[in-house]
Amino acid sequence: MNYHSHSNPKIKARFGDALLASLASDGGLWMPDSLPHFSPAQTAKMGAMSFADCAAVLAREFVDERYLTEDLRAICRDAYNFDVPMVTLGGELLDAATPEDHDEFILELFHGPTLAFKDFAARFMGRAASHLMKSSGETRTILVATSGDTGGAIGDAFLDQDGIKVFILFPKGGVSQVQEQQLCTMGNAKSNVKAISIDGTFDDCQQMVKDAFGDKDLTTKHNLMSANSINVGRVIPQSFYYFWTSLQAKAAYPSRPIVYSIPSGNLGNLTGGLIAKQMGAPIDRFVIGNNVNDPFVDYLGSGEYKPRPSVPTLSNAMDIGRPNNFPRILALHNGDYDAVKSVCWGASFTDAETERHIRRVHTETGYIMCPHTAVGHLAMEAFTADIDEPITKITVGTAHPAKFADSVETILHQNIPLPAPLAKAMRKTKRMHVMKPNLEALADYLAVHA
Known part of the structure; x- marks a missing residue:
């Protein structure tokens, strides 16, 4: 499967390259050149599979030759080890x-592990990216803007992954107390996942990520990769x-x-x-x-x-x-x-x-x-x-x-028991950096921590 920029079909990439690049060189969103279409006979067979195995069959249609069929089956079975x-x-x-x-x-x-639908995309994406970087030895700095659940899912999916650092931008006061606790307690002080509270809205967070990718020097210096839904690997x-x-x-x-x-x-x-x-x-x-x-x-x-x-x-x-x-x-x-x-x-x-x-x-x-x-x-x-x-x-x-x-x-007017992962997060001490919503502040922070 090849991909093209939604704003310029002449700009092309394979799945793995689109995944790691996040946006096309013109700032466009990656789109598949075509979509497979399964017949009723094929869908009948796929419906009889487990969810993970069906996902692996579907993924085969979207990835490139660097993913073998057995790789995809292993990726999906590991990513989707929970009920649907x-x-x-x-x-x-x-x-x-x-x-x-x-x-x-x-x-x-x-x-899933962070109790939100974002786990489906994040866990596949994390394993798909790691598969590429294990063979290439590359490193990546992930920037992700979250209005609540995306950051938690991405942080969990990439926590302690070699060669990857994750910076989660969330709006100050714009996520729930439980979500903020989850975002700000991943790993430890030396973890590869860091939370940044932006003094603004989610749209400000999202714009900061877009501006960072629009800065070619910053993107090159830190090997930036987005894990937001601008990334085709999330969609x-x-x-x-x-x-x-x-x-x-x-x-x-x-x-x-x-x-x-x-x-x-x-x-x-x-x-x-x-x-x-x-x-x-x-x-x-x-x-x-x-x-x-x-x-x-x-x-x-x-x-x-x-x-x-x-x-x-x-x-x-x-x-x-x-x-x-x-x-x-x-x-x-x-x-x-x-x-x-x-x-x-x-x-x-x-x-x-x-x-x-x-x-x-x-x-x-x-x-x-x-x-x-x-x-x-x-x-x-x-x-x-x-x-x-x-x-x-x-x-x-x-x-x-x-x-x-x-x-x-x-x-x-009643208590809701916290599932075990959330109860554990609520007992931890939060760690976060507070930042104004501008690219200069983000660039300064990355210069020290990325």
């Missing part, structure tokens, strides 16, 4: 062998779980259309789903749930894309006013607004609506949602309100609610 369950709000597991008559599921993508693996879980849902309910609702910020998760659909995954529609930072929902309604400064909300990981992956979504649909709108429907919700929904779902079912999952579930309810035909509704659960315990406990 679809459950009802009552806690029942979707089982293709003996499906009950359910039409609504939560795809819980938070059973491609997000197609794997849409592909495999849609096959499980179709096997259980073969006559029903399948609709996924995705709580969305930077649009990398949606991009992965759209790639899966174009590869032949049996997905009929995507519902996009935004908080009040909703430029993509506005675009779906008007055809005009108007990025704007982000504002803080309860669902902080989606506080993004300039989503990085919007150009990729356009590229996947040849810039055709009608084509995008034919597969995507969106709605946005306030914090007050999100809080009420978390309380209602818990009261009616006992299920506890994180604020982001709640936004996605609200969007699914809005989309299906006037649909009478039977469909399989799958809301993407992006993070364990305990990662947002400070807000969810206040909403529900």
Whole structure:
């Protein structure tokens, strides 16, 4: 598989080179030259595989000759050593062998080591990058901007990896208490992972990373590599779980259309789903749930894309006013607004609506949602309100609610037990550097610590 810059198709790269370069030389996002398409017979075989083995088959289509089939199988089995369950709000597991008559599921993508969906992309990316650097002896400095969960997943995936240093930029006061504790307690004082609190918004963090990559001297000096969803190595693996879980849902309910609702910020998760659909995954529609930072929902309604400064909300990981992956979504649909709108429907919700929904779902079912999952579930309810035909509704659960315990406990007036990894992080002493949102400050810090 070869890749090209979304803004200049003449700029080309292999997967490994695109992965390590992060952005194309013109600043464009890497896009695959083409997408594979699997026949129903092929997807039937893939649906019978484990998730990790299906992911390895899919990965084979996207990487280059430096990855052998056995390498990919080992990478995926190591990366995906946790469950990918679809459950009802009552806690029942979707089982293709003996499906009950359910039409609504939560795809819980938070059973990895950092309890967030970002683990899927980060763990594949970390192992894919390490595979290349072990053979080449190269080193890399990773810059990653996070609105909450990305930094934790990347830090965990690259912790103690030889030849790699990781610098995590997060907005001061813009992540949950649990998320900040997780970001700032990885490894020890001599660890290769360092947290930087930026006195600004997530958009400021993201712009600092973009500016760093736009500085050729800085990029060359430190061998910079991005682990944000601007990196194609983050986006491609997000197609794997849409592909495999849609096959499980179709096997259980073969006559029903399948609709996924995705709580969305930077649009990398949606991009992965759209790639899966174009590869032949049996997905009929995507519902996009935004908080009040909703430029993509506005675009779906008007055809005009108007990025704007982000504002803080309860669902902080989606506080993004300039989503990085919007150009990729356009590229996947040849810039055709009608084509995008034919597969995507969106709605946005306030914090007050999100809080009420978390309380209602818990009261009616006992299920506890994180604020982001709640936004996605609200969007699914809005989309299906006037649909009478039977469909399989799958809301993407992006993070364990305990990662947002400070807000969810206040909403529900009850304690949420912390899973073991979070409880351990909460007992540690935080280490972080506070920085103003400008490239000069970042360059000075890298000069000392990279």
